[in-house]
Amino acid sequence: MIYLAYVFPGVADHWYPADLSKRAKIHSVLDWHHSNLRHGAATYVLNSTLGPALGRPLNPKAAAEGEKILSESLAKIESVWLKGNGRFLLGSLQPSIADLSLVCEIMQLEVVNEKDRDRILGPHKKVLKWINDTKNATRPHFDEVHSVLFKVKEKLKRLQSGGAKDETQSTLKSALHSKM
Numbered sequence: 001m002i003y004l005a006y007v008f009p010g011v012a013d014h015w016y017p018a019d020l021s022k023r024a025k026i027h028s029v030l031d032w033h034h035s036n037l038r039h040g041a042a043t044y045v046l047n048s049t050l051g052p053a054l055g056r057p058l059n060p061k062a063a064a065e066g067e068k069i070l071s072e073s074l075a076k077i078e079s080v081w082l083k084g085n086g087r088f089l090l091g092s093l094q095p096s097i098a099d100l101s102l103v104c105e106i107m108q109l110e111v112v113n114e115k116d117r118d119r120i121l122g123p124h125k126k127v128l129k130w131i132n133d134t135k136n137a138t139r140p141h142f143d144e145v146h147s148v149l150f151k152v153k154e155k156l157k158r159l160q161s162g163g164a165k166d167e168t169q170s171t172l173k174s175a176l177h178s179k180m
Helices: 002-007 020-035 037-054 060-081 097-111 114-121 125-138 141-145 147-161 169-178
Strands: none
Touching: 020 037, 020 097, 037 060, 037 097, 037 147, 060 097, 060 114, 060 125, 097 114, 097 125, 097 147, 125 141, 141 147
16 A cells, blocks of 8 residues: 555655655554554454355364454554544544555354444444544445455355355355455
8 A cells, every 4th residue: 555655756745745753654554553463353254254165164262362352452542542532543534555455354244143343343333433433434436345345245244154065165165265
């Protein structure tokens, strides 16, 4: 994303600010994201839901560890990154590449059981509002980019309910890898 901001100088400044102080803050969020939110979300989703679709067994212990990191990350987003009166990270009134990156990471929770997703995200009202604000600020592109995720979600639902006997592991794998 940073590369795109350099290559396309006409991109609005709020996405990746020219001001070095603001830019450093964006970088701090993005750096934090990799070791925290991404690690927790990916570990949880893979080990609680996606494993079998990728030929791996579910791992409840790893899922629990991922959920712990994910929950701590969501709490950190609320207490550190969503401070102030702005609707977006770092108190901003407009989204940045950090908002987009973190919200897209959280979007993978769409494929897990709805009850589990609500249990994990439900206590984080500021995060839920921020996700919604980011979606709304980037529509229709947000929905277009995530269309593959919603297709995977529907396939997983059918497979888990036993109603899709003709959909095999390989068709789900190909859907997962088609746009990623």
